[in-house]
Amino acid sequence: MKNVLEIPRILLITNIVLLVILGYIVAGFIFGKDSGQSAIVEPISTTDGEKIALSKNPVQTENPDIILERDIFGSSGRSSAKQNPEQVTRENSISVLKAQLRLLATVAGDEDVACAVIENVKTKIQDLYRTGDIIAGTRIERIDRNKIVLINEGQREVLNLYVTDGISDRIEKSTETVVAQKPDAAEAVNVISPTEREINKKAFLARVGGMEAIIKAVEVAPYLEDGQEKGVRITGLEGLSMARFVGFENGDVIQNINGSTVTNRRKAFQILRKARSQSSIDIQLLRGQQEKKLSFGIK
Incomplete structure (x- = not known):
């Protein structure tokens, strides 16, 4: 009697196992088909050249570049792995x-x-x-x-703009000291005569705030005569109190520096750059209709 009762249980377990196996088979068939892989049927009686493809357009998925090229997932993901050349x-x-x-x-x-x-x-x-x-x-x-x-x-x-490492910190820490040690105009420029000056280069630059301050303040434009450049006109000197002390006035036209004719702003800069190492600079300028000459001794 006990064996008879065990039979339904055995049949039930067997059915469950069969259903699970059947489920795996069906799932494998469905997901295998959706994955896009080609199913190849190779009957025992056929040779390698007689393989029958169930898919009309088989895809070789062993090459992952195909997935990347088609961008199936919306992003190839390659950018995160490799930096754009x-x-x-x-x-x-x-x-x-x-x-x-x-x-x-x-x-x-x-x-x-x-x-x-x-x-x-x-x-x-x-x-x-x-x-x-x-x-x-x-x-x-x-x-x-x-x-x-x-x-x-x-x-x-x-x-x-090029800034030397740590220069900002040094400037901030020494601002009060710099202001306190700012040289007097007489220390920067010694007026010998109306046309002669002796300039302490270090004190002068400290007084005006450096070469950058001069470049930013001074406006330079070509001076033309009969359509030809005959020098450069300087303006914007109102913001540089030292300019008049040195001998320049707003609107002066610089025509010659140390014997070299100034035809444009670049030429003037190049000449002055070369003259930095010299002990004197002679500048010929035009003020209104009058020609003037300024001589500077540099120390």
């Missing part, structure tokens, strides 16, 4: 450019006024540049306050 090249280009050039000062404004002092790190040569000039294989597209925009291989790049 163009991005790497661009970052290298910017770092190389900054290693070659240093932006020392800028004067913002329209194309006729804007200029920038840029130093070639390798040659240590400083020069004055304007919008459209070429430097280190790049073109200056725009000059802004404390930065310039360059076109390098068709891409825009920004070169910011």
Whole structure:
């Protein structure tokens, strides 16, 4: 009697097992079909060349690039694994450019006024540049306050004002000391005669706030005679109290420096840069209709 009662239980367990097996078979068939893999039927009686593909367009899924190219999941995911080669090249280009050039000062404004002092790190040569000039294989597209925009291989790049590491901290910590030690005008410039001055270069730059302050304050424009450049006119001296003390007046036209004719702003900068190492500078200028000469001894 006990054996008779066990029979239904055995049949029930057997049915459950069969249902589970059947479920796996059905699930395998359904999900195998949806996965996009090709099902190949290879009868025993056929050769390798007689394989029958159930799918009309079989896909070789062993190559994962196919999934990436089709972007099935909305993102290839390759960007997170590998950095874009163009991005790497661009970052290298910017770092190389900054290693070659240093932006020392800028004067913002329209194309006729804007200029920038840029130093070639390798040659240590400083020069004055304007919008459209070429430097280190790049073109200056725009000059802004404390930065310039360059076109390098068709891409825009920004070169910011060069600041020595830690200089800001040193300036902040010593502001009161600098103000207290700011030299008098007489200490910076010794007036020998109406046309002669002796300048203490270090004291003079400390008095006016550095060469950058001069470049930013002074406006320089070409002076034309009969359509030809005959010098550069300087304005904006109102903000530099030392300018008149040195002997310059607003609107003066600088025509000659140490025997070299000044035809434009760049020429004037180049001549002054060369004259920095000399002990004297002679400047011929035009004030109104009168020619004047100023001589400066540098110490």
